[in-house]
Amino acid sequence: MKANIPSKPIDRKKITKRVISIIVIAAIYIWTFTSVNIKWDTIFSMRTIENFDRIIPKFFNPAFEETPTILEMMLETVFIAYTGSFTAAIIAIPLSFLCASNIVKNKFLNTIGMWILGAVRAFPEIILAIIFVAAVGPNPFAGVLAISIGSTGMLGKLYSEVIESIDMNIIESLESSGANKLQILFYGIFPQVLPEFLSYAIYRFEIDVRASSVLGVVGAGGIGTLITFAYLNRNWEEVGMILLAIIVVVTIIDQISGYIRKRLV
Amino acid sequence: MPNNKEKFIPKSLYPLKTKRIITLSLVAVLGFYLISSITTESFIINFFMKIGNITDLIGRFFPVDWSFAGAVWEKLFETIHMAIISTTVATLISIPFCLLTASNITTNKYLYNSMRFILNIIRTIPDIVLAVVFVGLFGIGVFPGIIALIVFAIGILVKLLSETIESIDMNPSEAIKASGGNALQTIWFAVMPQVLPQFISFSLYVFEINIRASVVLGLVGAGGVGQLINSQINFLNYPAVSTIVLIIFAVVVIIDYISGKLREGLV
Numbered sequence: 001m002k003a004n005i006p007s008k009p010i011d012r013k014k015i016t017k018r019v020i021s022i023i024v025i026a027a028i029y030i031w032t033f034t035s036v037n038i039k040w041d042t043i044f045s046m047r048t049i050e051n052f053d054r055i056i057p058k059f060f061n062p063a064f065e066e067t068p069t070i071l072e073m074m075l076e077t078v079f080i081a082y083t084g085s086f087t088a089a090i091i092a093i094p095l096s097f098l099c100a101s102n103i104v105k106n107k108f109l110n111t112i113g114m115w116i117l118g119a120v121r122a123f124p125e126i127i128l129a130i131i132f133v134a135a136v137g138p139n140p141f142a143g144v145l146a147i148s149i150g151s152t153g154m155l156g157k158l159y160s161e162v163i164e165s166i167d168m169n170i171i172e173s174l175e176s177s178g179a180n181k182l183q184i185l186f187y188g189i190f191p192q193v194l195p196e197f198l199s200y201a202i203y204r205f206e207i208d209v210r211a212s213s214v215l216g217v218v219g220a221g222g223i224g225t226l227i228t229f230a231y232l233n234r235n236w237e238e239v240g241m242i243l244l245a246i247i248v249v250v251t252i253i254d255q256i257s258g259y260i261r262k263r264l265v
Numbered sequence: 266m267p268n269n270k271e272k273f274i275p276k277s278l279y280p281l282k283t284k285r286i287i288t289l290s291l292v293a294v295l296g297f298y299l300i301s302s303i304t305t306e307s308f309i310i311n312f313f314m315k316i317g318n319i320t321d322l323i324g325r326f327f328p329v330d331w332s333f334a335g336a337v338w339e340k341l342f343e344t345i346h347m348a349i350i351s352t353t354v355a356t357l358i359s360i361p362f363c364l365l366t367a368s369n370i371t372t373n374k375y376l377y378n379s380m381r382f383i384l385n386i387i388r389t390i391p392d393i394v395l396a397v398v399f400v401g402l403f404g405i406g407v408f409p410g411i412i413a414l415i416v417f418a419i420g421i422l423v424k425l426l427s428e429t430i431e432s433i434d435m436n437p438s439e440a441i442k443a444s445g446g447n448a449l450q451t452i453w454f455a456v457m458p459q460v461l462p463q464f465i466s467f468s469l470y471v472f473e474i475n476i477r478a479s480v481v482l483g484l485v486g487a488g489g490v491g492q493l494i495n496s497q498i499n500f501l502n503y504p505a506v507s508t509i510v511l512i513i514f515a516v517v518v519i520i521d522y523i524s525g526k527l528r529e530g531l532v
Contacts, residue, residue, distance in 0.1 A: 024523075025527065029353075035342065036346040036347075036407065038407055051403070079300075079304050079305050082297060083301045086294075122513070122518065124477050130494065131498075135318050140306060144307035210391050211391070214391045214393040214394060218495075224393075231485075246389065247386055250389040
């Protein structure tokens with residue numbers, strides 16, 4: 001027996017949206033698979049199998065005798081990431097206030113701030129690194145510049161979201177008791193946002209350690225420099241050792257920063 | 266009696282211990298900054314010394330050489346194809362893995378911890394290093410780039426998805442188990458409907474990350490538009506570089522927009 005259940009309301013707008021989405025996705029897939037060129041015959045050849053036999057065992061036999069050099073470069077990588085994140089964490093603060101719509105009431109300025117941050121975020125660090133290497137020469141300074149600019153985009157956006165979510169009543173009460181702009185900033189806004197700012201900055205440092213470990217591929221200092229050399233010399237034992245160093249150091253930094261962030265917020 | 270009325274001095278807002286900890290950590294943070302900025306030759310003075318070079322170079326990027334745009338499209342489409350294929354494959358592969366790394370689905374502690382450990386290691390390896398390794402194995406071309414992106418995307422996707430799965434409501438799956446459903450039915454009817462919207466949204470998010478990542482894989486010979494940037498920089502052909510960079514910027518913005526709309530349409 002069928003109960004008198006009213007039929008499900010049909011949301012035409014939602015259905016059309018869904019159909020269009022599916023058609024778009026199908027079109028994108030057809031375009032992709034018809035036009036991508038993968039040379040299957042060279043990939044599934046004897047050479048690849050030989051490569052596997054030749055290279056993979058070497059990864060698991062890392063060159064421990066290179067440890068001092070690799071550790072030194074890894075330390076430089078961490079330094080690049082730290083300086084870059086620190087600079088970004090400070091540059092991002094004024095930009096994020098510019099973007100936050102509850103602090104800067106001017107819509108035009110908000111949009112400009114958003115555009116600056118969005119434009120910065122569109123470029124991967126390594127592209128920025130290429131440009132800065134061309135400008136200041138192949139040294140860690142180019143890496144620091146790339147990391148600090150790359151991180152500013154993300155940190156600024158996260159910061160401005162934090163600022164937008166603060167309790168405005170505190171600011172109003174400060175205003176009504178006659179505080180000036182600077183006092184509102186220091187006693188009303190900063191205490192509310194600083195823990196989260198710090199937490200995001202540390203999180204970004206985690207990402208930057210990973211990012212700066214490859215900047216050397218384009219000559220911007222850090223352990224990436226060694227990766228390029230080892231790779232060009234087909235020295236796979238050394239590549240294995242570098243991989244091991246990256247994994248260990250990144251894991252340690254992740255653990256420490258995770259611990260600090262848990263205590264902060 | 267003015268002496269009786271001692272002046273009231275309010276105590277500090279924070280206890281002395283907190284103050285000491287804050288001061289110490291501030292000193293540590295700043296000290297480490299000083300050390301690292303001096304060793305990486307990036308002390309603030311250095312920046313002002315080099316600012317002439319930077320502005321000088323930025324001047325050389327203009328005017329933009331639009332005649333170069335024709336050469337960019339082919340490589341750029343290759344980049345997009347790499348991102349699409351790798352995201353699709355990574356999404357499919359990550360489904361079983363994210364079930365295995367969710368503590369409420371995989372109740373076996375050893376299996377859960379070992380899966381977590383493996384995925385944590387995968388996530389620490391940067392995408393370019395993966396590309397270097399796979400180019401060494403498979404030779405130069407699009408294929409090693411795609412494999413590198415797949416591995417890279419699995420690391421991110423599994424982390425995001427397993428956290429979503431861990432936060433679902435377990436009552437429906439208990440109900441299905443109680444009425445005699447097997448493990449597959451539980452996952453299909455209780456877990457899937459709850460996580461599907463996030464699943465789609467995370468896949469599109471990873472697709473955006475992959476587009477950005479695949480731009481640079483060409484630097485180590487793994488296909489895509491990165492190769493073009495590198496060669497033009499080496500030829501000191503800066504107007505062409507700015508063409509490429511502007512086109513990449515526009516395409517990334519358009520793709521972000523489309524994927525945002527798709528997310529709205531599907532979720």
